[in-house]
Amino acid sequence: MLRFKSSGKNLFALSAVSLILAACGGGSNQDAKQAAAVPPLSPAPVIQAATAADILSFTGKRQNYTITRQGSTYVIVDTLGGTAPVTAPVTTTTLQFSDFRVNLRIGDKAAALSVTSLNNLIDLYVAFFNRVPDADGLAYWIDQVQAGMTEAQIAESFYLVALQSPALTGYSSGMSNDDFIRIIYKNVLGRTGTTAPNAAEIDYWSSQLKNGTPKGSMVRAILVSAREYANDATWGWVTSLLNNKLDIANYFAVQQGLSYLTLEDNITKTMAIAAAVTSTSTSAARDLIGVSGNPINSSLIAPGTTGIYGSPDSLANICTPNGEKSWVRAHLDDVYLWYRDIVNVPAANYSTPASYFDALIVKSKDRFSFTDAQGSIDDYFQSGEDVSYGYSLVREGSKIRVRYVQPGSPADIAQLKRGTTLVSVDSTDLGGSLSNAQYDALFPSKTETHSFRVQDTNAASSRLVSMTSTTVTTAPVLLDQILNVNGKKIGYMVFTDHIRTAEAPLVTAMRKFQNARVDDLVLDLRYNGGGYLYIANELSTMIAGSKVVNKVFEQLQFNDKHTDLTADNVSYFYDTDTNNRLLPQLNLPRVFILTGSGTCSASESIINGLKPFMQVILIGDTTCGKPYGFVQTNNCKTAYFAIQFAGVNAAGQGDFTNGFSPLCKVSDDLNHDLGNQSESRLSAALTYASTGSCPAAGFSPAPPPLEGSPIRDKSMQPWRNIKLLKSANMQAR
Structure with missing residues (x-):
């Protein structure tokens, strides 16, 4: 014994x-x-x-x-x-x-x-x-x-x-x-x-x-x-x-x-x-x-699988609380990057599959995995549609200010601009902590009308406007223009969302820059949380041009259960769009990228993917630090986003969990419109392009999002800050 x-x-x-x-x-x-x-x-x-x-x-x-x-x-x-x-x-x-x-x-x-x-x-x-x-x-x-x-x-x-x-x-x-x-x-x-x-x-x-x-x-x-x-x-x-x-x-x-x-x-x-x-x-x-199939514990184990919790496919679409929780456990055991580190917790202790999913996530390594309703996410990534007023807000001290406005949206029609302050909603002051009723009015989930008192930048007095929320279609390329600075042509583009509908306007903007033979490009990603990785790949090719053709953009690394996916997902720079049409190429030796704390995931892949091949000059604030990505997986009308892979560039570099630090640290500037050469981050990029050095400027950390509001503020939703594959096989764009 x-x-x-x-x-x-x-x-x-x-x-x-x-x-x-x-x-x-x-x-x-x-x-x-x-x-x-x-x-x-x-x-x-x-x-x-x-x-x-x-x-x-x-x-x-x-x-x-x-x-x-x-x-x-x-x-x-x-x-x-x-x-x-x-x-x-x-x-x-x-x-x-x-x-x-x-x-x-x-x-x-x-x-x-x-x-x-x-x-x-x-x-x-x-x-x-x-x-x-x-x-x-x-x-x-x-x-x-x-x-x-x-x-x-x-x-x-x-x-x-x-x-x-x-x-x-x-x-x-x-x-x-x-x-x-x-x-x-x-x-x-x-x-x-x-x-x-x-x-x-x-x-x-x-x-x-x-x-x-x-x-x-x-x-x-x-x-x-x-x-x-x-x-x-x-x-x-x-x-x-x-x-x-x-x-x-x-x-x-x-x-x-x-x-x-x-x-x-x-x-x-x-x-x-x-x-x-x-x-x-x-x-x-x-x-x-000599024993195959019909294992014991069939509620936990599917025949022919190697994990003790069964296969996700065998448990999918069993839309009862216990059925969904069984699927969650099987899904994480199969694809989660850190599946070996999951600490088992009793499923019965959690009232919903989503809360069970969250309890299983390895918090010491993962601050990004999440769940949400499938419908709203599908609508957004496929068409850019979302119910809102069409503005993005930020808390700046005691003020709630507008970061940008979608063209043609209710906010645009009400003439809200970058820097506009929202003073009150429905006659209730917004200067302090916000109530649930105020949150709901600021970020409605359905069509409804509310009154706002707003004060425009440099205006002496406020004004009253009424806005009715509606389905707003995101313009992922918010602005593209050619600036003439000291005899040089500099392309400037504000890109906010890596969604399916971004491909066409990105190609149009880059062809415009190509035809103008711009000397430099300033790519504004300060508000771009990411999205589809293939969009990041295409944009990177258009910037770098022929020097990256047939070179590795990003190598994805899945968990050790899926070495086949790791082997398959060596993503080379795409030289054609999804319709197999050649992409325009700028063939630039360097690119200026304006960054913020919300520059995340697929946007960081642009930075990381280009670094081995050209000079990438960052202006602004440290990026969010998210080298990981997802394959959206749906079950019972819930979309699950468990981190499935990490990514490295052609030089094997990919450990940027602390974010990319800018060469020139410059505060965001809500007092000037995006594209205005006096706007602090754009101005810093233009100065560096001319002088080769950062301008002397004070820096203030980015203001936090509205307290308690990331769930309501559509621009702060977790699915706006991801690196996403359309399928586990990246080759299928």
């Missing part, structure tokens, strides 16, 4: 006899005789044998039965028709067939751990024994994790178990540090023969042992290191091999809940299963298992 006692570093004492019994779950004397000649490879202490009331036995093989979970009970059906269906009561823990035992509790136990903790536990079986875990042994260790045992303690206990069977594991108490490292490389990384570790690799890890690192901790460290090579051209196969072993172990022990009936089989056959896994396939290992 495995006992824990305090004795310095050796916290664990092992009894080989008890380990032999444990591997069989406390089985018969015949099992013990069969196990007597087999070294104790199952790292689990004695588990109390199930009583007759806990076990249901069947004469056939597991493959010949379907097991369906219905609430707290299971229905077992003989597919060969030899026996009538059997319902297992809630007290049943085990189904015993002629070839396997099925642990009915393993699914619930596994779901109680975070994905990271469960995978780390399974990894230890592979690392120390090069085998997949049996469900009974894994269930025991899950219980120990739940009871507070640390991963470091568990790793040390696995190592001590491995020492009991040197003939099979290769580990011995007298082995050198170098030999220990070689075995880890063999078991964990599959590196033997021509791919065996070199002297430098061995020396590095061996020095860690000499410095006092426990051997169990060493194995954990190498496991972590191995997964850092997922996209490496030389060693990426190592990560794939390790992940495939993890997947087949999950399938065997968790999805199917399997343990063999004898200790000998439980050791030799699980080792054979692990040995059959390659870096490109698990099919041979599945064939050795």
Whole structure:
């Protein structure tokens, strides 16, 4: 029996006899005789044998039965028709067939751990024994994790178990540090023969042992290191091999809940299963298992999937609260960039799928993932349509001021301009904290009329206007003009939204600049939160021109479950639009980009994508810092935006989570119209273009959005600040 006692570093004492019994779950004397000649490879202490009331036995093989979970009970059906269906009561823990035992509790136990903790536990079986875990042994260790045992303690206990069977594991108490490292490389990384570790690799890890690192901790460290090579051209196969072993172990022990009936089989056959896994396939290992489809816990697990929560496709459009929450968990487990770091929380604690989604997001790494109603988002990205007055507002001290106005909108008709102050709405003052009624009046979600008192910039008195909200169509290119400055032609363009309807006006503006043969371009992205990545790609090509043709714009990196998508999503600079028409090219050596704290995602991809090929001069404020992106995924009329990928440019650069800092730090200037050469950020760009240096100017941080208002202010909605693929396959623009 495995006992824990305090004795310095050796916290664990092992009894080989008890380990032999444990591997069989406390089985018969015949099992013990069969196990007597087999070294104790199952790292689990004695588990109390199930009583007759806990076990249901069947004469056939597991493959010949379907097991369906219905609430707290299971229905077992003989597919060969030899026996009538059997319902297992809630007290049943085990189904015993002629070839396997099925642990009915393993699914619930596994779901109680975070994905990271469960995978780390399974990894230890592979690392120390090069085998997949049996469900009974894994269930025991899950219980120990739940009871507070640390991963470091568990790793040390696995190592001590491995020492009991040197003939099979290769580990011995007298082995050198170098030999220990070689075995880890063999078991964990599959590196033997021509791919065996070199002297430098061995020396590095061996020095860690000499410095006092426990051997169990060493194995954990190498496991972590191995997964850092997922996209490496030389060693990426190592990560794939390790992940495939993890997947087949999950399938065997968790999805199917399997343990063999004898200790000998439980050791030799699980080792054979692990040995059959390659870096490109698990099919041979599945064939050795011989059980396909119909896994236990069907409400959590879909047939043929490798994750314990099932496939999103199998759970999609089950539009009940529980059904939607099951889909949320499956979706995140499949595509989320940080799926391994998700901490499991009980779905029942959350009243809506959206709140459950938010609770699962890894807040330490992710401040961007979100959900929203599908309809409004689809309307916006496809046509730029939204119910509003057509203005964008910002809080500046005690004032609420207009940043810009959409042409032809109710705000434009009321002659609101950049810098106009909204003094009151419906005769209520807007100088202090806003009430819900004021928010609703400022940012209506349906057609309604409200009165406003406004004061224009430099006006001596205020005026009263009435506005009726309506469906406003966004003009993504708000302004394009050619400025003559010191004998040079400088193109200036205000671009606010990477939406489908942006392509045509962008091409028109850039062709205008091309025909005028502009000497420089000032691209104003201060209010551009992003959107479709393909629009950013097209615009970048039009700016840089022939120098970037056939060069990488952005390489997208998905999680390690989707290495195929990472390989497919090397995005080269597009030289044609979505109708396969050649894009105009400015062929400029540099570009000035006006930035703000709201310059985000796809807009930052323009900056990052162009940097390896031309001078990119930023004027304004630090950008938002969002190198991540989404594929909008809809379920039951809700749009889910979980971060699915990160992006790097042709130079491999992409870590700008703190944003891009401007060369010239210049405050936003609401007292001048966009395009006015006296407007502070444009003026700074023009000065730099002429003199090569930043003008002396004071800087004030950007004012915050209206407190509590990002949900209501359409310009501050999270879906206005994203990097978005139309599909997971970026090549399909």
